[in-house]
Amino acid sequence: GxxxxxxxxxxxxxxxxxxxxxxxxxxxxxxxxxWYRQSPQKTxxxxxxxxxxxxxxxxxxxxxxxxxxxxxxxxxxxMTVLNAYLEDRGLYLCGARLGYQNTLYFxxxxxLSVL
Amino acid sequence: xxQVQQSPTSLVLQEGENAELQCNFSTxxxxxxxxxxxxGGSLISVFYNPSGTKQSGRLTSTTVIKERRSSLHISSxxxxxxxxxxxxxxxxxxxxxxxxxxxxxxxx
Numbered sequence: 672g673x674x675x676x677x678x679x680x681x682x683x684x685x686x687x688x689x690x691x692x693x694x695x696x697x698x699x700x701x702x703x704x705x706w707y708r709q710s711p712q713k714t715x716x717x718x719x720x721x722x723x724x725x726x727x728x729x730x731x732x733x734x735x736x737x738x739x740x741x742x743x744x745x746x747x748x749x750m751t752v753l754n755a756y757l758e759d760r761g762l763y764l765c766g767a768r769l770g771y772q773n774t775l776y777f778x779x780x781x782x783l784s785v786l
Numbered sequence: 787x788x789q790v791q792q793s794p795t796s797l798v799l800q801e802g803e804n805a806e807l808q809c810n811f812s813t814x815x816x817x818x819x820x821x822x823x824x825x826g827g828s829l830i831s832v833f834y835n836p837s838g839t840k841q842s843g844r845l846t847s848t849t850v851i852k853e854r855r856s857s858l859h860i861s862s863x864x865x866x867x868x869x870x871x872x873x874x875x876x877x878x879x880x881x882x883x884x885x886x887x888x889x890x891x892x893x894x
Contacts, residue, residue, distance in 0.1 A: 703880060705881075705882065707882075707884075709827065714872065714884045714885065714886045714887055715872070715874075715882075715884040716884075717881060717882065717883070720879075720880070720881055722880070762827040764827075764828075764829065766882070768880070774819060774831050774834035775819070775831075775876075775882060776831070777821075777828065777829040777831070778828075779826070779827075779828040780826075780827050780828055780829075782827060
């Protein structure tokens, strides 16, 4: 079955530093990849959606300058949190879609703590 | 933008009781998904339900597009059903907007 692997599962970084997280679709090629963040006590917010043959689209309150995303092929995506601060803490989930009428498969997430 | 209202915020049941979780959305949707969030945070897809009724074991999801709502029914609840359930609506641009979640606790 479809599987999405995220790395690392947990990470801690110092305030003002950056960290990179990866998302790998295993066993399928994703037509789109979406990155979400769940901040403490909040629901999931979409950061950006990357669809095959289209530019990466960022949601309001999230920018490419802060969360640059690389999507070099249909199986892999990475996102970096630049200059991380306390408000960037949370669980970052990557969701990959197989086809256009299918469910989004989520990875287990990368939990970011900022000191 | 899209808004997804999920209710109740939390629910406490005795084992064996039924649970009804609701989601209402403000705009036209392409599909509705229900997720279970594990204590560690990862999401498990429970239902992908664009419309109508789907059943899987003790779980039933009903989406009524015209009324802009979806529900998740858990029958004969078990302790292992405890956790957070999230609905998410997908718009025509394939963007998922999540509800705020229902925290379910099933007591023995």
